[in-house]
Amino acid sequence: MASELALLLGIGKVAVNDEVLAAYAVDAAPVLDYQLPVAVVWAESVADVQAVMRTCSAHGVAVVARGAGTGVSGGAHATRGCLILSLERMDRILDLNPDDETAVVEAGVVNAALNVAAAEHGLMYAPDPASFRQSTIGGNVATNAGGLRCAKYGVTRDSVLALDVVLADGSLIHTGHQTFKGVAGYDLTALFVGSEGTLGIVVAATVRLKYLPRNVQTIAAFYPDFRLAAAGVLAVGRARVQPAIMELLDAGSLTQLDDAYGSDLRSRGAALLLIQTDGFGAEAEADVVRHVLAAGGAVVTTEASAEAETLVELRRSSRGAAPDDDYRVGEDVAVPRSRLVDYVAGLDRIAARHDVRLRVVAHAGDGNLHPTFWVTAREEGAAPDAGAIQRLNLALDDSITVALEMGGTITGEHGIGQFKRRWLGLEQAPEVRELQRRIKELFDPAGILNPGKAI
Template identity: 45%
Template sequence: MTDLDSLRRQLPVGIVVTDPDTVEGYRRDSSDLLHPGSPLAVLRPTSALQVSTIMKWATATSTVVVPRGAGTGASGGATALDGCVIVSLEKMTAIRDVDIANQIVVVEPGVVNADVGRAVAEHGLFYPPDPGSFEISTIGGNLATNAGGMRCVKYGVTRNSVLGLEVVLPDGRILCTGGRTVKNVAGLDLTHLFVGSEGALGIITSATLRLRPRPSGTATFVASFPDLESGGRGLNAIFASGATPSILELMDCATINMVEDYRRMDLDRDADLLIIGQADGDAALPEAEAMAAICEAMGADLAMATDDIAESEMFIQARRLAGWAAMAQGPTVSEDVCVPRTRLVELLEQIHDISTETRIRIATVGHAGDGNVHPILLLTDLDDEDEQARAMDAVARICAAALALGGTITGEHGVGELKLPWLEQQVGRTSLDVQASIKRALDPLSIMNPGRGF
């Protein structure tokens, strides 16, 4: 009897999948530059107890486990390793509880981010984290990478909306962290230890998430600038004004034209920088108008604000289309770096130079409100070794530029496998030693997603 046969005997029929065509669909995430390994099987549990059974078996057989959400990650954190089993949480899709009075929801990891919002909207509530993939990415993957999104500038990243977790540890024990209260300082903060751990410490099987009251109103503004310098002045003036946008995004000229080629949105193709922002609450329109006026004073060619729902959605949709427009052009590498927000223009200028010098087309879009940008490398042929080498050089130089400006190699995508070579440069050897000690304590056999995250 093989190791997989012994696992099959412990699980319901259909959980263990070895059909080659099916397994092929689980080998990759969205990181086109990395080459996936060949897994032994894909495991699709439907409960925490089944995950526990899988982890006990994996520990007993020293089998490497790669947890997987929807496969939308951009850093290789869910890419298959040779001889591993992929544990897909796609079938754990229950919304276990919606607690209106306490403004919390308890969900399993396979629930799609947008479905959480839809489930609570009728109660006048919303779930703040909204990564670009929110219509297809799952809560489990969002938790594993501490995903962000456009609303981070006001409401924070995923970690800021998590109150508690249910986690299956590598030895199969089930750990419950946190709880249903906003305040909870009993013991070490294990909840936030697992958020952002990229599947390297355990498998999250449910989460207690904090909801927020739906804003009473929203208003959106857009401003286009003829050059990066004036755009930078506009952003810095907004930062200095004390405004509290709920969304503050940017698109460079390459991104504007990429989106217009993909779908006509009537964006200014000649603008060097487009800023799209939103305010929410009772004073949403005056706040949006004030930010638009700041941009106009700082040299914007066009600046306008609206509280019309259809117009607002059109502007936000233009920003959300950037990722889809990039993928429509062919293979991409979606980079993710973050700098102090007043240094955004310096970073954008350096990314432009890197694009020219490496001969890799780069379209940059991002979250101006928190200094987080996504330079999207637009490739032509994944089998072209020269292009791959130039792309990796561009990635390295973008990371180096972010660090030199006082930033980080990842703001929300996670380290995964792609960013691992630059992690020590940012955090230092002592930090890596501490992280390795935590890993050894929880996963002494190093079977949980090894070589990813840290």
């Protein structure tokens, strides 16, 4: 089949050598079942994607679509006998209309590249996952990615107006509309956003742009205790101020940043709350925020701080450069904001009960937390033993259970992928999961689109 695709697509678009197969076999998530794909294909046009899907449909070969491979739930992991379809070369901004405040982009356009183009017109693409300098719009759409600004501006679904999608049989459909409003028929665009490549291959998206803020105020607030910092998030909400960014880092995350960048954050507190207000009222909102946080026991920057802005950039990398593996796993749960303090306390108890290490960063503005659990070896240079791995998995299970008990969800923005399917039944009733399976069968009757993921 690979040779057939090579003839169809042309030179340089199909690879079957082991080095390339291994490079494209996984994304940044822990690997539960390592498999090499049978081939890697780089699509450069919609016609290429259609040719791949027609060929794979005829041969019954599974297709795993891939953008930049930055996902952390295993949504782009290879499965047995599959073909990896990379969309990274489909990286053109097809249209950017500053009057309509929209852009049409191919799936491989990098989030940051779209923002650079939009900024020339005083606009921005609001969703900004921490991986925005590498992650693609297609990947963002596949997982309904969020990011730092989503408390104010929403997640990917809130910015997607229309999609071009290649279905399992190679046919091309267009969903949605060019206008901000539109309620004709079922909202298939919203259905595809977050479907993780299991219903169709998104090849282009029409997205809504927002105004680039003329004024941005960034505040750093250090607390002696992480739970006090979480309480500060609620205090800002009660003041009825809507920051663009509210990020929360615990002592372990501050220590990690100090080790990586030579900063002195941990010596200044046991938790850091970063808040950014934007727009014409940014300064007045920032004054209110500073007063509220100081009243709650924080040491707060007293004016717009270049250091605080730098800290926001450091926050984007605070999850760590090392990918998740058997010994270190970052989670992506969300709870109602009113339960932030309770959930953080619960995480501390879980880590202590199972004797695992813990650090936490959070998109605190919308209750989305990223706790990272890890285990270390008893001896220098050795791998953790089987008992340590068992303790790690028990801690992960408990962190999910406690989040659900508080009215939360098992994934706020990273998706289910392969890694989180084991917990999906805890959140969704059998009737709901059966309905999703029936929708999957309608779009993909042969089951060749990213099998074993998402549902």
